Amino acid sequence: MPIVEKRAKPESIERIREIVGTDSVRTSKADLYVYGFDAGMHRSMPDAVVRPQNAEQISQIVKLANEHDFAIIPRGAGTALCGHNTPVAGGIILDLQKMNRIKEINPGDLLCVVEPGVICDDLNNALKKYRFFIPGPASSEAATLGGMVAANASGAKALKYGATRDYVLGLQVVTPTGEIIRCGTRTLKNSSGYQLEKLFVGMEGTLGIITEITLKMAPLPEKTAACAAAFKELVEAGQTVADIIAVPIFPAQLEIMSDICVKAVNKATGLGLPECGGFLLIACDGHPEAVKDEIRKVKEICEKNGAFFIDYTEDAKRIEELWKGRKQMLASLSVIKPEFSTVMLADDMAVPISKVPDAVKGFLEIQDKYDIYIPPYGHAGDGNLHTKVLLNPENKEHWLQAEKAVREIYDLVLQLGGTVTGEHGVAISKAEYFKKERADSIPFMRAIKRALDPKNILNPYKIFDWDESFLSNLRYPVEFSKKEA
Amino acid sequence: MKNSYSDLEKLKNEMLTCTMCGFCKNVCPVFLDAGWDTGSPRGRMTMAYGLVTGELEPDENLVNRIFQCTQCRDCARRCPSSVKCPEVVLSARRELVKRGQAVETQMAVAKNIIHTGNLYGDLEVAYPEQEGEVPLFIGCQHLSRPNSTKRNILLMQRLGIKPRIVKEVCCGFPLEVMGFEEEHEKQVERLKEAFSFDEEPILTFCPGCKVHLEKISGKKILHILQEINNRLAKEQIAKPVNAKITYHDPCDLSRGAGIFQEPRDILKKLGCEIIEMKYIKNASRCCGGGGGILTWDSGLSERMSMARIREAIATGAEMVVTACPTCEQTLKKGALKITEENGNKPFPVVHILDMLFKATKQSHLPS
Numbered sequence: 001m002p003i004v005e006k007r008a009k010p011e012s013i014e015r016i017r018e019i020v021g022t023d024s025v026r027t028s029k030a031d032l033y034v035y036g037f038d039a040g041m042h043r044s045m046p047d048a049v050v051r052p053q054n055a056e057q058i059s060q061i062v063k064l065a066n067e068h069d070f071a072i073i074p075r076g077a078g079t080a081l082c083g084h085n086t087p088v089a090g091g092i093i094l095d096l097q098k099m100n101r102i103k104e105i106n107p108g109d110l111l112c113v114v115e116p117g118v119i120c121d122d123l124n125n126a127l128k129k130y131r132f133f134i135p136g137p138a139s140s141e142a143a144t145l146g147g148m149v150a151a152n153a154s155g156a157k158a159l160k161y162g163a164t165r166d167y168v169l170g171l172q173v174v175t176p177t178g179e180i181i182r183c184g185t186r187t188l189k190n191s192s193g194y195q196l197e198k199l200f201v202g203m204e205g206t207l208g209i210i211t212e213i214t215l216k217m218a219p220l221p222e223k224t225a226a227c228a229a230a231f232k233e234l235v236e237a238g239q240t241v242a243d244i245i246a247v248p249i250f251p252a253q254l255e256i257m258s259d260i261c262v263k264a265v266n267k268a269t270g271l272g273l274p275e276c277g278g279f280l281l282i283a284c285d286g287h288p289e290a291v292k293d294e295i296r297k298v299k300e301i302c303e304k305n306g307a308f309f310i311d312y313t314e315d316a317k318r319i320e321e322l323w324k325g326r327k328q329m330l331a332s333l334s335v336i337k338p339e340f341s342t343v344m345l346a347d348d349m350a351v352p353i354s355k356v357p358d359a360v361k362g363f364l365e366i367q368d369k370y371d372i373y374i375p376p377y378g379h380a381g382d383g384n385l386h387t388k389v390l391l392n393p394e395n396k397e398h399w400l401q402a403e404k405a406v407r408e409i410y411d412l413v414l415q416l417g418g419t420v421t422g423e424h425g426v427a428i429s430k431a432e433y434f435k436k437e438r439a440d441s442i443p444f445m446r447a448i449k450r451a452l453d454p455k456n457i458l459n460p461y462k463i464f465d466w467d468e469s470f471l472s473n474l475r476y477p478v479e480f481s482k483k484e485a
Numbered sequence: 486m487k488n489s490y491s492d493l494e495k496l497k498n499e500m501l502t503c504t505m506c507g508f509c510k511n512v513c514p515v516f517l518d519a520g521w522d523t524g525s526p527r528g529r530m531t532m533a534y535g536l537v538t539g540e541l542e543p544d545e546n547l548v549n550r551i552f553q554c555t556q557c558r559d560c561a562r563r564c565p566s567s568v569k570c571p572e573v574v575l576s577a578r579r580e581l582v583k584r585g586q587a588v589e590t591q592m593a594v595a596k597n598i599i600h601t602g603n604l605y606g607d608l609e610v611a612y613p614e615q616e617g618e619v620p621l622f623i624g625c626q627h628l629s630r631p632n633s634t635k636r637n638i639l640l641m642q643r644l645g646i647k648p649r650i651v652k653e654v655c656c657g658f659p660l661e662v663m664g665f666e667e668e669h670e671k672q673v674e675r676l677k678e679a680f681s682f683d684e685e686p687i688l689t690f691c692p693g694c695k696v697h698l699e700k701i702s703g704k705k706i707l708h709i710l711q712e713i714n715n716r717l718a719k720e721q722i723a724k725p726v727n728a729k730i731t732y733h734d735p736c737d738l739s740r741g742a743g744i745f746q747e748p749r750d751i752l753k754k755l756g757c758e759i760i761e762m763k764y765i766k767n768a769s770r771c772c773g774g775g776g777g778i779l780t781w782d783s784g785l786s787e788r789m790s791m792a793r794i795r796e797a798i799a800t801g802a803e804m805v806v807t808a809c810p811t812c813e814q815t816l817k818k819g820a821l822k823i824t825e826e827n828g829n830k831p832f833p834v835v836h837i838l839d840m841l842f843k844a845t846k847q848s849h850l851p852s
Contacts, residue, residue: 026521028546033535034528039505049521078522079507097520119511142507268565328565341501342566393501476501477538 001465006071006456007090008047012064016050016092019060024051035093038078038085039139041344042428043475046073046087051095055172055180055211058094062209063178065091065457073459074205076117076144080151081344082421083428084204088461088473094209096146102126103212110217111169111186116146116210132217135161137423138327146210151425152202156253156326159245159381160285161218163423165201172212173200176453186214199448204425205459207452221285224252225295226319229302230276230309234258234364234376237278238357240305241380244282245353247301249294254381255281255326256360260336260390261377265325268332273325274309278360280380281326283319329377333388340373344429345389345470346406349413350422353383362412363387370401374409384422393476400484403471410436428473431466438464490536493576496569500534503527503568509560514771514789515553523550526560526570533577548586551577553785556662556776557736562767578664587664590780595665598672602654602679605629613638617649620684622698622706624691625655626810636842637690641709643845644716648688654679658697663777673701688712690838692738692809699742708738710808713841714747717754723846725756730835731802732759733793733816734769735809743767748808748837755844760800770796772807774815790819794832798823804833806840 008016017025026032026049036045047070052058065072071091078085087093100117107130114123120136120143127133137143137155145164147153149171154163170184184190184197200208231237237256244254257265257279266273273279280302284294291314299312313319325332333342351359360376363385367374373390387409391398410420410433420426420433435442442464449456449465456465469485509526510516516525523532529551535541554574561571581587587595597606604625611631613623621641627634641648657672682698686705689695699706732748739745745766752759764770773779773789794816797805807813813836820831 026523029544030532030535030541030547030550031521031523033541034523034531037505037531039507051521077507077510078505078527095522139506139508142510268567332565338498342504 001461001467003089003461005089006069006460008070008092009068012068012070013048013092015064016048016061019064020050020052020057024053025049035075035078035095036087037475038075038080039344040081040083040086040427040429041470041475042083042086042473044086044088044473045090046093047090048092049095050092051098053099055174058174058209058211059178059180061092061094062174062176062457066177066455069455070457071460072209072457074146074150074209076147077119077142079139079143080147080427081347081424082426082430083473084151084425084459084462086428086473088428097144099211100144105130107132107217109186110188111214112217113212113214114145115212116144118145119143120145120148127217128220131220133220134167134215134217138329145213145215149201149210149213150203150205152423154423156255156379158379158384158423159254160250160252165198167215167218168197168201168213169216170214171197171200171210173208173210175208176455176458180211184214188216202425204427204462206449206462207458209458221252223288223291223314224283224285224316224319225291225314226281226283226322227295227298227302228273228311228322229280229282229307230274231278231280231305231307232276234278234360235357236306237280238360238380240280240302240307241356242354243301243305244298245381247297249284249297251282251294251298251381252285253281253283253323254379255377256356256380256385257281257326257329257377258360258364258375260373260375261329261333264332264336265329267336268328269325271321271325276309281322283323333375333390336373336390339392340390341393342388342390343393343402343476345402346374346387346409348378348384348386348422348424349409349418349420350382350384351413351416351418353381355416355418356380356383356385359385359413359416359418363409366405366408366412370405372398372401372405374405382422383418394478396478396480399471399478399480403469407433426463428462428466429470431463432469435464490580493533493537493573493580496533496573496576497537499568499570499573500530500537502566503530504566506565508563508565509570512559512563512768514555514557514773514792515785517792518785518788524553529554529574529577530568530570533573536577536580543581543584543586548581549782551581552781553778554776555736555771555773555778555789557771558740559736559768559770562740575662575664579666582664582666588781591663591777594777594780595660595663595668598655598657598660599668602675603628604655604659612652613650614652615648615650617647619646619648620681620687621648621650622653622656622680622687622689622694623650624689624694624810627690630810633836633839637709637838640838640842640845644713644721646688646712646716652679656694656697657701658693659777661697662775690810692735692742693811696737696741708742708744710747710751710837711744714750717751719754722755722844724844726840726844727756728758728804729760729802730757730804730806731762731797731800732765733762733772733797733805733807733812734766735807735812736769736771736775738808739769740767751837751841752806755840757806760802762796762800764796772812772815773819774811779815786815787818787822790815791822794819794823798832804835806835806837808837810836
């Protein structure tokens with residue numbers, strides 16, 4: 001869909017000031033510039049940054065946007081990785097970080113109710129004393145729950161505990177035309193019609209603005225044990241993953257890292273992991289006796305597959321250290337080579353678990369063709385693999401190589417029966433390949449968007465409506481002509 | 486203006502290395518105060534990038550945000566990519582000061598240092614000059630409190646330390662953090678004329694001076710607590726404190742110098758029961774007194790100190806002890822402000838050296 005600017009004019013911004021108060025609207029160039037960036041690769045300046053306090057104010061703003069035809073981009077902590085928060089057609093950023101009240105924690109009903117700006121780790125700190133938690137992404141110390149729902153975020157624990165989708169019982173949403181609706185329930189199950197609360201999961205801000213979330217809670221496991229194993233070859237690690245799942249054992253976390261990733265973590269954290277071709281981090285949690293049995297079996301499988309180093313621990317401090325390294329992986333990679341930076345490309349493909357070794361092997365073969373690094377790592381237990389492209393962001397040739405490599409990676413992923421995104425979303429950076437993956441269902445998705453958002457107000461030109469290459473709107477100091485991209 | 490930010494340009498790689506993961510946001514006291522991304526370390530990095538690329542002009546809003554950073558360095562500790570965010574801010578400040586963007590209050594502080602050699606512009610500073618065995622650098626903050634400085638010197642003597650004291654001048658740290666580059670360089674020259682770095686180690690009372698003197702001289706500078714911890718024996722404690730206390734780690738002493746165990750060891754020797762706050766040691770939160778914000782944005786500084794005092798009160802301790810004169814004063818202001826709100830007695834804020842003096846021997850000097 002060709003981009004038509006949907007800018008907020010000064011008179012619209014003035015009306016917004018009347019709705020939320022002058023202090024909650026920012027229009028200085030510095031503010032607009034900063035909010036044009038997020039954790040993805042793209043950028044574009046909004047016309048205003050607006051911080052609403054409640055659903056009623058948001059409803060009024062959305063109605064105004066329909067009347068004045070400007071775009072609204074809802075935003076939490078700005079930790080999205082694929083261009084979700086980039087105002088490609090202008091408009092206003094709706095900064096929801098200050099709608100951050102935990103409204104209810106109800107252990108008896110197994111649920112909690114939060115506003116969208118609550119940070120995942122803050123909620124988990126509050127839930128801890130009730131012995132519950134919500135599994136979060138690696139960015140849980142920064143990411144907000146509204147953003148997690150909108151992106152269907154998940155992380156290392158998805159194999160056993162599922163993704164954000166699996167925790168959403170109900171939502172309050174401001175629709176693209178400004179109605180405030182409640183969908184879902186406060187019950188653990190419901191068969192009452194269309195599961196609309198799930199429709200808003202993964203919609204990336206294109207179908208509504210989430211103003212309240214009712215979440216199911218998972219019981220905090222009594223005990224966790226971990227096993228770290230190093231293999232000479234990455235494929236041996238990949239095979240170990242498939243063997244563990246096939247037992248069947250469902251570890252709470254099962255992470256794979258390639259050699260570059262291990263080096264990066266060591267450099268950034270000083271953890272001192274052994275240098276190897278493939279590294280696995282495995283955690284089992286639950287009842288102490290069950291955990292003991294599971295982790296022992298895991299260890300045996302690692303040994304059988306040729307692990308030359310095994311660190312087996314029930315020590316909470318050591319476990320925390322090991323996972324801290326993994327949690328910092330993404331950012332750690334950027335310190336590998338001074339002029340290289342991590343860019344969010346080919347960042348979270350998922351393949352069927354049994355295809356993990358094939359995928360890993362294929363990614364390494366693709367990497368070898370180019371001057372850039374494409375180190376594979378990921379939540380191998382649920383088939384979710386990351387590569388992350390490491391390149392010199394000022395080097396145009398690197399970007400063009402990346403474009404080719406990413407295309408090959410996605411072709412391989414689709415060939416293996418996978419998806420281009422397991423947990424980060426589509427937005428801009430994955431739109432091209434997503435359209436290939438979901439060719440059949442895109443007309444339906446588009447029909448839903450057109451029906452609910454006839455004026456294309458909410459986060460326009462994303463997902464199936466992004467027609468350009470991921471090389472446009474880059475936040476890095478390179479520019480590509482239409483022909484080049 | 487494009488490409489004219491040559492100082493900042495050198496740090497462009499830091500800006501590009503930043504993955505914008507946002508982990509720096511929730512450790513930054515400025516972001517935690519108001520919650521706008523522009524006030525976060527990531528936001529400041531982005532604005533610096535905008536200056537380098539020529540897309541942003543140094544307007545009032547940008548300048549204000551760049552100078553709101555307290556230089557607490559917690560962002561650098563948390564950054565998984567080891568991005569030097571505080572250095573980017575300092576570089577941006579230097580660039581802005583060069584362009585005449587310093588405010589009057591900070592220029593006044595700079596003039597004080599340049600014209601009098603003292604942070605407060607105090608021409609009547611009484612330097613307790615004396616001969617001794619170990620060179621001591623007292624620092625402007627402590628010099629401005631002659632009574633407590635006398636007590637600190639007595640304390641050293643009780644512990645067998647014989648400090649040698651000369652007429653010193655400001656170490657220049659405030660000039661550096663406020664972005665007065667040229668003035669800072671000249672001040673370092675003046676310092677080296679007034680104070681000899683020939684003999685090591687040099688002792689100092691002030692965490693900021695400790696970090697800065699080490700940086701500019703490359704010599705071994707010890708914070709007084711390091712020396713005290715080595716020397717303090719149980720029999721020297723005449724009057725144990727026996728109180729439940731919490732300890733506020735000054736940024737320069739903990740994150741800056743890695744000294745967070747020594748004060749705790751001393752407090753334990755004094756008979757204190759330490760109840761820790763949520764954010765401690767190298768993850769301590771700024772008191773609101775760093776980076777020049779006391780003169781740039783006193784309201785923000787006050788809110789930060791109130792947040793830290795509330796954290797201290799929440800421990801259930803009877804008082805908060807710290808080891809930095811700036812932290813002490815800033816936290817006292819925060820405690821007073823909370824008193825204005827709730828009518829309770831101000832939460833006590835105590836400098837560890839004062840506590841040590843009282844515990845080691847009854848003082849006949851005014852307290």
